[in-house]
Amino acid sequence: MHLQASSGTEDDGSRGEITKLKVVNPLHSFPTNIFDAACSLQHLDLSGTGLSSLPEDFGRLKKLRIAFFSDCNFTVFPKQLASCPELEMVAFRGNQMTNVPEDSLPPKLRWLILTNNRISSLPKSIGRCGRLQKCMLAGNQLRCLPEEMVACRKLGLLRLSANRIQELPNWLFDLPELAFLSFAGNPCCSLTATSKDVRDTTPFSSLPEVSWTDLHVHNLLGEGASGIISKGLWNGTGQAREVAIKLFKGDVTSDGTPADEMLACITAGSHANLIDPLGKITDHPDKEGLVMQLVTAQYGTLGLPPSLQSCTRDCFSQEISLTTRQGLRILQGVAAAAEHLHSRGVAHGDIYAHNVLYDERGHALLGDFGAASIYGNLNNLDHKKIEQVEALAFAHLIEDVWRIIRPNFDEQELRVGVLLAALHRECSDPTGVKRPNFSEITRQLSAINQHLAAATV
Known part of the structure; x- marks a missing residue:
């Protein structure tokens, strides 16, 4: 088994003990030799290993604060995590998870990542997670949120995009620290006739189509969760114009879907303090994309x-x-x-x-x-x-x-x-x-x- 271990420093008082551990090869079962670091391990990353279950005595990791299991094969959120007294951050992005049982969430949970699974409901016991600040739920099958979440008074960021939510509950807006909320791609805000009126009032409701053959991609400018942005030339305007070209990856990101991002960007239209969309890319062999205003290098x-x-x-x-x-x-x-x-x-x-x-x-x-x-x-x-x-x-x-x-x-x-x-x-x-x-x-x-x-x- 290939391990990448990091030792602690004098600042954290661990004096060379293993505090961070990542496994990079496939796993059929949980490696029990990880328990050798139970007295010091704070950060465990088993993402991409294919693991699907945890041992009953996982709670032996008494100092564990961060646990990553993204891109694995968990279908049920493991209740064993609730026995980890210091666990604050848990990630199960991109599993096939369908169920989060009652009383399975760690008592000190601050950061929960369940993006891109098949979860249809959350446990009522999430209301006992009084320290929860960040909750990433985009790309699931949630139809509603449990009313008990109103007790999560520290919740500051909530991602609900690309689910099946029929209504956003009014109590959600009584949470005193909620500042970052996404909910695109749900039936509650589906783009039917009512929202069509919103789009038709914008000058960008008929954003020009840009053929991929009219674009010449140059150097990479940046890459985010939803796509790749490159500098390029747009030749279809009669005169070559320097632009930014954003190609969407097509996957559900931690915030939502590229399709919803693109629609919001188009609906936003032009403003002196926004990066203007110039056109929607057509004819690309396998990706959607936008042509955007190129921001000069004087901006940081x-x-x-x-x-x-x-x-x-x-x-x-x-x-x-x-x-x-x-x-x-x-x-x-x-x-x-x-x-x-x-x-x-x-x-x-x-x-x-x-x-x-x-x-x-x-x-x-x-x-x-x-x-x-x-x-x-x-x-x-x-x-x-x-x-x-x-x-x-x-x-x-x-x-x-x-x-x-x-x-x-x-x-x-x-x-x-x-x-x-x-x-x-x-x-x-x-x-x-x-x-x-x-x-x-x-x-x-x-x-x-x-x-x-x-x-x-």
Whole structure:
């Protein structure tokens, strides 16, 4: 058996003991020699091994905090995980799982990944997971959520896309920390006549078709969960134009499906703080894709994705810093993009710093529609509640941006900090209905920016 083991450091007190272990070859049964590290093992990765069951005494791994079993053959969530007292993060992405039994979830669970399985219901006992912050359920067969989940008061990110959910429950929007929500590809928001009206009001309802033969792909720009983005030339316009070409992978991602991402991107249309879609690719031999506005190299990414430790919050490079004026412009740009999206019945679902590009002037572009949902057809729900969830995500962004601002600490900049703190409190109110919409957020940010501009005249 081929193992990749990592030893601890003096910082974690393990003094060279094995804290992280990954098995990279196929398994027919759980390797019992893993128990030799039971006193120190914190991170176990058996993804891709084909494993389908765990031993009854799996709870011997008393210090285990992270367990990955993605791309294996589990059909039932193993109840043995509930006996691991410190287990916080569990992943079973891409198994054939159909059942999550009652009382099978670890008591300290913070991060649950069940993406791309065949699960039709969740156990009521999930309501006892009071520390649950991130729950990834896209690509299953869920028809509803158990009402007991209302007790998951720490839940900040929930992915429900590509299921069979008939209605989003109203109690979902009473969760005080829910900031990132996706639900595209469910019957509750199916694109019937009601949502067709939303699409027909956009200038991009007839997005041009672009033949694959008119595109010349050059260098790779980036790769995400849903697709690959390359720089290229579009020759079908009479004059060659530099563009970004996104080809979707075709699989269910942690956020949803490429088809839903593409539709949301098209519905969003054009805006100064979005990356514009220019055309839908046709004639590709086996993939769907979009031709997008090419973002110049002067733009950089604002943040880094969450770590295993930060869970639902972004990380940041130690080198990054902003002026107060840059930070304000970034926040104004993202808020303007969000206001535009919600005016078209689109929830971005992922308003994070790692999805924001910005330049030296502070001009911001909000990207990545992988978690976006079109909600114009949600008849059982006040649409304002969707926007109020995103307002909390924006509150997190305010906090993150202010944390990386390099202020001069003069009287006017301190005043800006006070005003931003007040807006942050409004956007993060635990009672969602008290949060402002993005029209009000952009108004307040404009007033703050005018205050700063007047002080420098």
